[in-house]
Amino acid sequence: MAAELLVLPALLAYGEAAVAYGAEVKRPGTAGRLAIWGVRVGWLAHTALLLVQAAQAGGFAWSSWGGALNLLAWLVVGAYLIWGCRPRFRLLGLAVMPLAVALLALALVGGGAGATGTGPGFVLALHVALMLAGFAGFALAGGLSGFYLWHERRLKRRSPGILRLRVPPLESLDRLAGRTVAVALAALTGGMVVGLVGFAVRDAARFDLAMAWTVGVWSLYLAYVLLRVRGLHGRRAAHLALAGLVGVAALLPITHFA
């Protein structure tokens, strides 16, 4: 019951932040501060929710698809908070917070915010945590890339109000997206290795659609990293990161419903 009580404040605070970021674009100032407080309060409530779930569940509390979305939303917002507190990066919340609201709402509908848990302990937890950390990083990189494309469009349109909003420089967005993908790819690789060694080899599992899709997503991001080393930057890199995010978005339902 405590878990169900905590999910609503988190959802409301994230929702408030998403709306406030929208208002911040129209009129910078107070709305931005309200948004960042919404993120902070929501994330604290969300953290409390996860702690309650961990304490009440019999095993790993986020092995269902709803649970995975719940944990993913927490990781996405947590990763955003690292940058979101800095005024120049605040508007990244415009891309991240609606995503967090959607993920958490889906988790709630899917029963992922409750206190049930199944499955074995450490290996599954490590596998899921690494995979979700990777996906959270890709989601954040997708947000940064979306932000890059939006900012680039503003510069291309030569709007007189181009200096009105405090936004991160174009190059910083590109660089941060690249670094975030590199870190997320390392986490995903770790998660895949743990999954392969911990379950697939031991249980002689057959190569299914979820595994194939995961390898596909992994390959796409590996290509992204390699292409960046060879000089892929800017708009094309942003489009590739967003394509990868579509792959990640498709992967979660495939993993749990395939």
Added chain:
Amino acid sequence: MRLVLVGLSHRRAPVELRERVALARDEAARLSAELARDGAEAVCLSTCNRTEVYLAHADADRAEELASRPFADPDVAGALYRLHDEAAALHLFRVAAGLDSMVPGEGEILGQVRAAYEAGAPGPVLDRLFRQALYAGRKARAETAIAESPTSVSAAAAALAGQVFGDLAGRRILLVGAGKVSELAARNLLSRGAEIAFVANRTLDRAAELASAFGASALPLDRVAAELETADVVVASTSAPGFVVRREDVEQALAGRRGRPLLLIDLAVPRDLDPAIHELDDCFLYDIDDLEAVVAESLEGRRREAERAEAIVAAEAERFREWQASLEVVPAIASLHARAEQIRRDELAKLEGRLGNLSEAERRAVESVTAQIVGKLLHLPTVRMKEAAVTADGVVYAEAVRHLFGLGEEER
């Protein structure tokens, strides 16, 4: 102490009048010292937009007479303004915040207010006034965006470079044209840490002259295309009749740029840079009209922010008013406490014979209890007098306390 401001500014006085009363820094310092000889505090603020004398004196009429002294020229009399106490403080706070400047929020005025304060002859009132003005100026700039947006085309170009690259440290600038416009734009970019790498011009001598000032390399115009690959920002302002840089030149350079963005600023009329360059990926071309539109929007933004800054400044002026009002009751409060303490000590001295057999600890206890009684008795009157001072009844209360307790009578 009464505070008086007498002065004139660009709002009411044209430059022909302002220049008659303008003061150099040492003149302002001399005048402040001279005015302060008569028991006053004085600070003279003189900039290209204003000359103002701030004066604090016990007698308001005398203060105004002294502060008017530098404005004896009959022609300037019509343009003078005279403000007192709270209004004078509010005016200075608005000046320090850049709200009374031609360009709202301009940064230079804060340094000028500081310089005037340092060169002046302030006492307790003007010291507090100018410190609070500097604080209000900083606060208005920190809590609003009044000073953030650019107010000139060259500053807008530098701000745009910041939108693309962030920190400009180490960014390579290619100047095409070596005239005044290029130089101004270059100085703005330099102030943000950029490096002027090349100066290209039709006459190489002029290019070399400007390049040497910036530690850059001089180029003839036909070498510009070759350097596009390494530059981050191109600023063009030649008087050439046709395009100096064409789309094909940039397209060729892009291959070697590995996706790095290129910002091109065209300040020339007729334009130096082919507008089709803007269609290329990772290229952002702004011409003079685009930049002027950005500046106009920035100025409008500053005006919007000025409304928020006005509220900050008004709150600071109110704080100053409260402080100044409290000055009226402070001497009465101090006298009251001194009188009570004197009575306590006298009464304890009278009892000295009977208290003689008390131990040191008991004696300290008696001291402490009597001091506490006096403190508690005076606490509420003290608080009420301070409250009354803020609501402008302070003088009445102070007089009443002096009369009721006979404060000052013993000295007569």
